[in-house]
Amino acid sequence: MMVVFSKKDDRNADTAILERLANKLELRTMTDLKVETMAVRKLIKERNGRSAESSQHIIDLLSKFKQVAGVSDSKLLSVLAAPKNLEKCSSLAIPNEFLCPITLEIMTDPVIVASGQTYDRESIQKWFQSDHKTCPKTRQTLSHLSLAPNFALRNLIMQWCDKNNFKLPKKEFCLDTTGTSNKCKEEISLLIQDLCSSQLDVQIKAVMKIRILSKENPDNRVMIANCGGIPPLVQLLSFPDSNIQEHTVTALLNLSIDEVNKRHIASAGAIPAIIAILQNGKIEARENSAACLFSLSVIDENKVTIGCSNGIPPLVDLLQNGTVRGKKDAATALFNLALNQANKTRAIKAGIVKPLIQLLLDRNLGMADEALSILLLVASHPEGRTTIGQLSFIETLVEFIKAGTPKNKECAIAVLLELGKHDSSFILAALQFGVYDHLAEVARSGTNRAQRKSNSLLQLMTKCEHIPQSCLHSSYAHK
Numbered sequence: 001m002m003v004v005f006s007k008k009d010d011r012n013a014d015t016a017i018l019e020r021l022a023n024k025l026e027l028r029t030m031t032d033l034k035v036e037t038m039a040v041r042k043l044i045k046e047r048n049g050r051s052a053e054s055s056q057h058i059i060d061l062l063s064k065f066k067q068v069a070g071v072s073d074s075k076l077l078s079v080l081a082a083p084k085n086l087e088k089c090s091s092l093a094i095p096n097e098f099l100c101p102i103t104l105e106i107m108t109d110p111v112i113v114a115s116g117q118t119y120d121r122e123s124i125q126k127w128f129q130s131d132h133k134t135c136p137k138t139r140q141t142l143s144h145l146s147l148a149p150n151f152a153l154r155n156l157i158m159q160w161c162d163k164n165n166f167k168l169p170k171k172e173f174c175l176d177t178t179g180t181s182n183k184c185k186e187e188i189s190l191l192i193q194d195l196c197s198s199q200l201d202v203q204i205k206a207v208m209k210i211r212i213l214s215k216e217n218p219d220n221r222v223m224i225a226n227c228g229g230i231p232p233l234v235q236l237l238s239f240p241d242s243n244i245q246e247h248t249v250t251a252l253l254n255l256s257i258d259e260v261n262k263r264h265i266a267s268a269g270a271i272p273a274i275i276a277i278l279q280n281g282k283i284e285a286r287e288n289s290a291a292c293l294f295s296l297s298v299i300d301e302n303k304v305t306i307g308c309s310n311g312i313p314p315l316v317d318l319l320q321n322g323t324v325r326g327k328k329d330a331a332t333a334l335f336n337l338a339l340n341q342a343n344k345t346r347a348i349k350a351g352i353v354k355p356l357i358q359l360l361l362d363r364n365l366g367m368a369d370e371a372l373s374i375l376l377l378v379a380s381h382p383e384g385r386t387t388i389g390q391l392s393f394i395e396t397l398v399e400f401i402k403a404g405t406p407k408n409k410e411c412a413i414a415v416l417l418e419l420g421k422h423d424s425s426f427i428l429a430a431l432q433f434g435v436y437d438h439l440a441e442v443a444r445s446g447t448n449r450a451q452r453k454s455n456s457l458l459q460l461m462t463k464c465e466h467i468p469q470s471c472l473h474s475s476y477a478h479k
């Protein structure tokens with residue numbers, strides 16, 4: 001998911017990755033996508049302009065899956081965007097440029113924000129009221145929050161409506177919504193007061209309820225934070241009761257899904273306390289602590305704080321000794337944290353290489369891709385290459401290049417290429433295990449990225465002065 005959403009990763013358009021993700025989500029056929037897009041349309045309508053960023057992520061992902069299923073963008077968006085008065089007229093599709101990127105409904109009052117993007121006025125105002133200062137579509141921070149009417153686009157929309165005999169939908173206002181919101185706000189405020197109660201059972205009930213509310217929907221996460229719920233939750237992390245710790249760290253994990261809350265949680269001093277639970281808590285609390293650290297580490301400054309707070313060693317311990325779920329939570333967190341160079345060094349010193357190789361050897365865990373992805377980061381560091389060189393790792397790498405999944409092969413070749421760029425002895429060792437033929441095969445029939453990496457590695461082999469040319473043919477293999 002991280003690769004597909006990334007704007008910088010060179011793998012984000014690779015068909016193999018999209019196919020793998022589509023298979024995992026069971027969104028492979030036209031029927032699958034139609035069912036999913038109708039469900040997404042219902043979700044976006046229920047959100048009513050809130051959580052536009054995550055809505056856009058979902059829409060972007062569905063658009064990418066059309067490459068796998070052969071569904072055009074216009075067909076996909078028309079299913080997502082068709083309002084009620086168009087559902088009976090499948091031949092009439094609204095032009096994409098007339099749709100608000102937040103709600104995917106036709107715009108009745110288009111306005112331009114500082115980034116130059118156009119949104120429906122009501123939708124973008126709700127976005128700003130949710131304490132966002134970014135453009136939902138481009139993600140860039142806006143220099144100001146002023147709105148300029150887009151008269152030219154509005155005229156085009158009106159002309160299209162007249163030509164197609166289409167009436168712009170009237171905005172529906174529900175008096176009940178404010179009442180429901182106020183009632184929910186009152187409930188949350190009372191729960192936050194109970195977090196500070198002197199009675200243990202009252203605190204446990206309150207934190208359990210907040211855990212559930214923060215899981216249910218995005219609006220609750222925003223409201224809990226706006227009502228001041230984060231500081232008392234952070235204080236409860238240090239409470240000497242394992243049940244309270246588990247529910248509290250899980251509630252903070254749920255709250256951290258909101259981008260703004262990630263900063264609030266970190267600034268409230270939660271990270272050291274979360275790391276303490278990761279070290280000493282019950283297994284579920286440790287797993288959720290690892291997941292929470294991953295969520296917080298999306299913010300670059302939080303990566304630094306987690307590393308400086310000694311959060312890497314307990315994650316490596318969970319990677320080595322945790323349950324399957326714990327290993328996966330730890331691997332996800334460590335991958336993100338190791339994107340920071342200082343954290344990469346800390347992870348290597350904490351002994352991350354050995355458990356990663358154990359994950360590769362235990363095929364039943366199904367974590368080869370995760371392990372190889374982290375090893376690729378480790379291989380870019382001198383100390384990481386030294387550690388890898390001391391272990392019997394290259395033969396395992398060659399086995400994945402030979403018989404792994406397309407994704408396994410892609411990652412394994414990338415790791416070997418990174419190692420070989422800095423030390424030709426890794427390439428020589430791989431040649432002794434018969435890697436040349438396997439690379440040549442991947443270069444012919446692998447994924448786009450695997451083909452590029454294979455060709456780069458083959459070229460590197462021919463340039464290495466310390467490798468005899470006699471090694472570079474199919475008969476050369478380890479005896």
